[in-house]
Amino acid sequence: MEAETDSLTEQETAVYDRQIRVWGVEAQKRLSKSRVLVVGITGVVAEVCKNIVLAGIGKLTLLDDKPLSEEAVASNFLIPFFSTEDEGCCSIASICAEALRDFNPMVHVFVEEGNVIEKPGSFFDDYDAVIVGRSSLGLRKHVNLMCRNRSRRVAFYTVDCRGSSGAVFVDLQKYAYSSQKGNAEIWQEKHFPNLEEALSVPWSSISKKTSKLFFAMRIIEEFEQCEGRVPGQISCEDLPALMALRKKMCESQAVGDSMVPESVLKRLADAGNAELPPVCAIIGGILGQEVVKAMSCKGEPLKNHFFFTASDGKGVIEDISPSQ
Amino acid sequence: MEELQGRWHDLDRLLLRPGNLVGPGFEPCAELRDLLQNDCKVLVIGAGGLGCELLKDLALSGFGNIDVIDMDTIDVSNLNRQFLFRIHDVGKPKAQVAADRIMQRVKGVMVTAHFCRIEEKDVDFYRQFQIIMLGLDSLEARSYINSVVCSFLEYEPDGGLDYSTIKPMVDGGTEGFKGHARVILPGVTPCFQCTLWLFPPQITFPLCTLAETPRSPAHCIEYVHLIQWGQDRVGEKFDSDSPEHMKWIFEQAVKRATQFCISGVTYSLTQGVVKNIIPAIASTNAIVSAVCALEALKIATMCSKGMDNYMMYVGTQGVYTHTVSYEKDPNCIMCSPGVPIEVDCSCTLQECIDTLLNDQRFKAKLSRPSVSFQGTNLYMQAPPILEELTRPNLRLSLLSLMGGNPSGGVLNINDKKLHGVLRVRVSFSKEMDTT
Numbered sequence: 001m002e003a004e005t006d007s008l009t010e011q012e013t014a015v016y017d018r019q020i021r022v023w024g025v026e027a028q029k030r031l032s033k034s035r036v037l038v039v040g041i042t043g044v045v046a047e048v049c050k051n052i053v054l055a056g057i058g059k060l061t062l063l064d065d066k067p068l069s070e071e072a073v074a075s076n077f078l079i080p081f082f083s084t085e086d087e088g089c090c091s092i093a094s095i096c097a098e099a100l101r102d103f104n105p106m107v108h109v110f111v112e113e114g115n116v117i118e119k120p121g122s123f124f125d126d127y128d129a130v131i132v133g134r135s136s137l138g139l140r141k142h143v144n145l146m147c148r149n150r151s152r153r154v155a156f157y158t159v160d161c162r163g164s165s166g167a168v169f170v171d172l173q174k175y176a177y178s179s180q181k182g183n184a185e186i187w188q189e190k191h192f193p194n195l196e197e198a199l200s201v202p203w204s205s206i207s208k209k210t211s212k213l214f215f216a217m218r219i220i221e222e223f224e225q226c227e228g229r230v231p232g233q234i235s236c237e238d239l240p241a242l243m244a245l246r247k248k249m250c251e252s253q254a255v256g257d258s259m260v261p262e263s264v265l266k267r268l269a270d271a272g273n274a275e276l277p278p279v280c281a282i283i284g285g286i287l288g289q290e291v292v293k294a295m296s297c298k299g300e301p302l303k304n305h306f307f308f309t310a311s312d313g314k315g316v317i318e319d320i321s322p323s324q
Numbered sequence: 325m326e327e328l329q330g331r332w333h334d335l336d337r338l339l340l341r342p343g344n345l346v347g348p349g350f351e352p353c354a355e356l357r358d359l360l361q362n363d364c365k366v367l368v369i370g371a372g373g374l375g376c377e378l379l380k381d382l383a384l385s386g387f388g389n390i391d392v393i394d395m396d397t398i399d400v401s402n403l404n405r406q407f408l409f410r411i412h413d414v415g416k417p418k419a420q421v422a423a424d425r426i427m428q429r430v431k432g433v434m435v436t437a438h439f440c441r442i443e444e445k446d447v448d449f450y451r452q453f454q455i456i457m458l459g460l461d462s463l464e465a466r467s468y469i470n471s472v473v474c475s476f477l478e479y480e481p482d483g484g485l486d487y488s489t490i491k492p493m494v495d496g497g498t499e500g501f502k503g504h505a506r507v508i509l510p511g512v513t514p515c516f517q518c519t520l521w522l523f524p525p526q527i528t529f530p531l532c533t534l535a536e537t538p539r540s541p542a543h544c545i546e547y548v549h550l551i552q553w554g555q556d557r558v559g560e561k562f563d564s565d566s567p568e569h570m571k572w573i574f575e576q577a578v579k580r581a582t583q584f585c586i587s588g589v590t591y592s593l594t595q596g597v598v599k600n601i602i603p604a605i606a607s608t609n610a611i612v613s614a615v616c617a618l619e620a621l622k623i624a625t626m627c628s629k630g631m632d633n634y635m636m637y638v639g640t641q642g643v644y645t646h647t648v649s650y651e652k653d654p655n656c657i658m659c660s661p662g663v664p665i666e667v668d669c670s671c672t673l674q675e676c677i678d679t680l681l682n683d684q685r686f687k688a689k690l691s692r693p694s695v696s697f698q699g700t701n702l703y704m705q706a707p708p709i710l711e712e713l714t715r716p717n718l719r720l721s722l723l724s725l726m727g728g729n730p731s732g733g734v735l736n737i738n739d740k741k742l743h744g745v746l747r748v749r750v751s752f753s754k755e756m757d758t759t
Contacts, residue, residue, distance in 0.1 A: 015411075017401045021596065021603035022500045047610065054404055054606040077380050081431035103407050180640075277384035278621065281377065281614030289501075289607035289639055299640070310618055313631055315645055 008032065012106060016056055027296035028056065032106075034295035035059040035126060039116045039143065040133030041066075041092050043075030043275040044161035047284020048131060048291070049096065050078070053104045055292050060100065061127070062093040063112040075275040117142060121149055129155040129291055134231050134273075137199075137221050144171060144195040155294045158195070159287050162220075162232070163271025164310035165213055166283040170302055171195060172294060179300050192304055193321045201320050203253035211307040211316050216264040219246050232273030239269050267311070279310050286315065361388035361432070364624050367453040368392045369442060369469065371418040373604050374459030374496050376408045377613030379422055382457070383430040385621050390426075391453070393438040393445070394419040405606040447472055450491075455620050458495040459613065461602060463523055466495065468743055470508075470516040474658040475744030477511050481698065481733060483661040485511045494619045496612040500603045501639035503612035505631070507619050510659045513633040514650045517658035522634075522650075541581055541588035545597045548576040564599045573598060611637060657685060662734040662749025669752045673702055673725060674718040676750070680737065686746060693739045693746075697726055702735075723752055 008016070008028060020028050034057045038045060041064040053060060066072065072092050073079045078099040079092070093111045101109045117139060124130065124146050132140050140158050147154035148171075156171040171192045178185050203215065223238065223245050224231050234242075242265050250257050286306055293299035308315040366387050368378050371394035382390055396418050398409045408425040409418070419437035426435050438445070442465060450456065450472050460466055473493055478486040493508040495516075508515055533539070534547040553562050553573070563569050574594040581589045595601060615635060622630045631647060638644040657663050663685065667676055673695065681687055695702040702717050702725050704710040717725060726733050730752055737746040 014400045015403045017404075017592075018601070018604040019404050019606075021592070021601065022605050050407060051606045051610055054407055056404070075384060077384060077429060080429045102410065104403075105411070276618075278381045278614040278617040281381055281610050281617070285607040285610035285614065286639075288610065289605075292605075292607065313615070313618070313635065313647065 012056065015104075015106070019055065023292075023296060023298055027298045030296045030298075031058075031292060032056055033058045034128045035061070036291065036295070037061045037063065037112075037124075037127040037130045038133070039063045039130065039139075040135050041076070041096055042072075042133050042161065042280075043077075043277060044159055044166060044280040044283050044287075045131065045133040046076045046078045046096060047280045048159065048287045049100055050103060051284060051288025052291050052295075053100045053107045053109070055288070056104065057107055057291075057295060059108045059110065061110045061112050062097050062100075063114070063116055064091060064093040064096075064133075065113060065115075066092050068092060068095060071273070075277045075280055077277075119146075121146055124150055124154055125152070127154055128152075128295060129157065131157045131159065131287070131291070133158075134160045136231055137225060141195055147171070148173060148194055155291075156195070157287060157291065159283060160217075160231075161275040161280050161283055162217075162268050163274055164276045164279050165267065165271070166275075166279055166308050167213060167217055168283060168287050168290070168302070168306040169195065169198070170290060170304050170306075171198075172301055172303075175294075175301060177293070177297050177299065177301060179298070188300075190301060190303055197322050198304060198320055201322055203250075203255045203259060205323070206320060208259070210318050210320070211305075211309075211314075212259070212261055212264045213307040213309060214305060214318060214320065215260045216268055219249055219260060219265065220268055222249065234269050235272050236266070236270045239266055242269055276310060279308065282315070283308055357386055360386040360621075360624055364455070365389045365391070365453045366455045366457060366620065366624075367450070368457045368459060369465070370394055370459035370461070371406075371408075371422040371437075372396070372402065372459060372461070373405045373606075373609040374498065374613045374616075375418070376406045376422055377609050378457050378459055378496075378617060379408070379426045379435065380429075381614050381617035382620060383426050383433040383435070385617060387620070387624070388432060389434050391436045391438065392419050392423055393440065393442060394422075395439065395441045405604055405609050407606070442468060447475065451476065453491070455623055456491060456493045457616060457620060458493060459616075460495075460497070466516050469493070470510075471658055471742065471744035473508075473744075474510045474515055474517075477659065479511075479661040479734065479747065483734075485661070492623050494616045494623070496616045498604065498608045498612050500605065501608055502637065503608050504634065504636045505612050505615040505619070506634040507623070507631045508633070512652070514652040515656060515659040518653040518656045519634075519650055538580070538584050538586065541577070541586055541590075541593055542597050544581040544584070544586060544589055545573065545577040545594050547580060548573050549598050552576055552580075564595075570595060570598065608637070608639060611639075657689075657746060658744065660747065662747045664749050664751065666751050666753055667722065669721075669723055669730070671722050671752075672719055673722050676722045676735075677703070677718075680748065689741055689746070690737070690739045691741050693737045696736045696738070697733065722750065726750065 016028055036052060036057055038049060041062060049060065068090060078096040097109045097111050130143060130147055132143050144156050147156040153173050158169045160167055171194055174191050176187060176189045178187050219242060223242055246260050246265065247257060250259055290302050293301055302317050303319050305318045305320055364387060366382060368375055368390060371392050375392060379390060379392060397415050398413045398418055398421065400414055402409055408422045413421050417439035419439050423435040423437035427433060458466060473491050476489050476491050478489045490509055490511055495508060496505045497503060507513060529543055529546055534543055534551060538544050538547060574591050577589045577594055619631050632649045634650050635645055635647040652659060654660055655663050665679060667679060677693055680693060681690055692705045694704045701714055703714045732751040735748045735750055737748055
């Protein structure tokens, strides 16, 4: 994605003035040419969309056929309150698209229909980045592989917020970027593992100081898959089963149960499919900025997981990659 | 919701609303939601980059009564992050447009807008809120609110704090990729005054550099702005919103830069230097505001351990946050139980006032101070009838006016120049006057 020599329009220069002072005109130009696909819209995903639309990406495509429901609206600022007659009338994607176009008319916002699993590989050629929201591990792995099979790199992100915690995963494949070192701009490279590789790292080789959320989310993921649950469809009643699964998984990974404190699992179970709005905003802000960095090829990217928990206010980056 | 933990145990006496205090055995979900929806009044100061995000986060989190105050109108350069505004809103008051948009989007929230300066509201306006959120861009504004909120504190004669008079503030600030969020519980955690040293000094260039030896494009711009304008455009007041004025500054700055072989003067830089433009992006504001909103939620519901007490965020290289527990200044002129001063046993009230007026710590903040002690007015500068009534006290011994207690006590000083109250802890020096 090369920056072309044509300049920003007068409106772009006026509206983006304050951010051009942060990352420069060239980065803004690259941003304005970028195309992002978003699959699955929850509260945190809505926040990411807001941030990248305000930043002025070129094109945003939303893919989520789920119909409007009171649940979906609770932590999604893009959807205005509506009466129960409207429930089910249109898709979450179309309502969000309308709101986002309003935030920044200079960004082209589209709605794509259908199931992402059924899209051919060529579908992903139209995008520079794909963000996948709450979904099954199978879907995330599938989309990740599709992104990697294209001739041009397609950046891949996943994000999920559960109650007062959340996580981001980043796969930029082999990624070259510029960053500031004092007064000089230098070019560097980072290599990212794909999702399958990252999640296959044996737990016994991962530092004990790593965020417990990583392991807890793997257990929740496994549970949801085995029980045939829609992701997020868990509750405190599932805690005993989750604890049993924890024991099983920790054993097979040759680590102690203490890798995954009960309190962390309980908090996630209690959360169910709810998202705390300020937590969505924090994680949405972090991921939004990651996408801006990757689309402008400027700034050190986060590698490769980010975790946040409101209870201790800690946001941490964890590099969970297979050792070379 | 998790139970109240740790450091904030002593604040469980904090009254969030007048009258009923929610008891310890309550059913968390329903009553907490009611409390947020109906009983907790929150003030958001600023409807800009942080303000818009704060309003969204608070409204979505269940706060039902929010007031927002901002003296500005919407500018096109706001649109890259102040997402409650549209291009056709340019020129309209930020507070009003923000309030309307939030109410359109979130069911049941009442947002009241105030289009005015914060100084235009009297102290009782601020007293009605349980939590004050700050989305400001200046030190002066923060200092003002800080002094108002600190003036609400009531201390017992022994220095003990009446916790019900604490009004929590949550403050956020951002610039580019950097930002901070902090929780201020006046009297408990440091207030702004306690940590004034945290704010970097404003950049001002020495006049000799500007005049004789400029080295950077900013030097050239500031020379034209501060010196050359006054010389070449005599009598004309410089207006940074005037395109003609800015163009003039820019062109003259280019000429000067060329003269000194300095490159880099652009129109954009000229605007930046003259208007003191702070670079800003949506994501930093989103993160910092949300951290602040989370703290408001914790303060209102006591659902979790609060931030203790200052978090900084740096997003330039990866993501970095660090939380520090700053301590308050025990002699802070704003929030402490009393700034210590020492006077002679024979000191009169007038002499005490003179001592205050000459003290480096507060002389800039006082002009005609009024003095009270434990609720009794010792000397009032106004109205004239009270002044006349209390004037004889000036000649009396301070020690006797303070109940004859040789260990001293706390005087409350009020002054037109002060936005709050200055508490002074008087101690009497041991030497007795021989007469």
